[in-house]
Amino acid sequence: MPLINIQVLEGRSPEKIxxxxxxxxxxxxxxxxxxxxxxxVIVNEVPKTHWSVGGKTAKNLGK
Structure with missing residues (x-):
C-alpha cells in the first residue's frame, strides 16, 4: 500500500488540495x-511562519 506524505505551505483552496x-x-x-x-495520500499544510528558506520564513520571503 503506497503512502505519500506531502507538505505544502498553507493558503491553497480545498479544491486545489x-x-x-x-x-x-x-x-x-x-x-x-x-x-x-x-x-x-496525506497533505499537511504548514503555516508560513513555520517554513523557512535561507533563514527567512516563507512569510517574509521576497521582502
Whole structure:
C-alpha cells in the first residue's frame, strides 16, 4: 500500500488540495501498478511562519 506524505505551505483552496491528491494518487497508481484504492495520500499544510528558506520564513520571503 503506497503512502505519500506531502507538505505544502498553507493558503491553497480545498479544491486545489483535492486536485493534488487525485493527481498524485493516479500517478502513483499508474507508476507502481498499484490499485488506486490502495494508494494513500496525506497533505499537511504548514503555516508560513513555520517554513523557512535561507533563514527567512516563507512569510517574509521576497521582502
Amino acid at each position: 483535492e486536485a493534488l491528491m487525485k493527481n498524485v494518487s493516479n500517478t502513483v497508481s499508474e507508476s507502481l501498478d498499484a490499485p488506486i484504492e490502495n494508494v494513500r
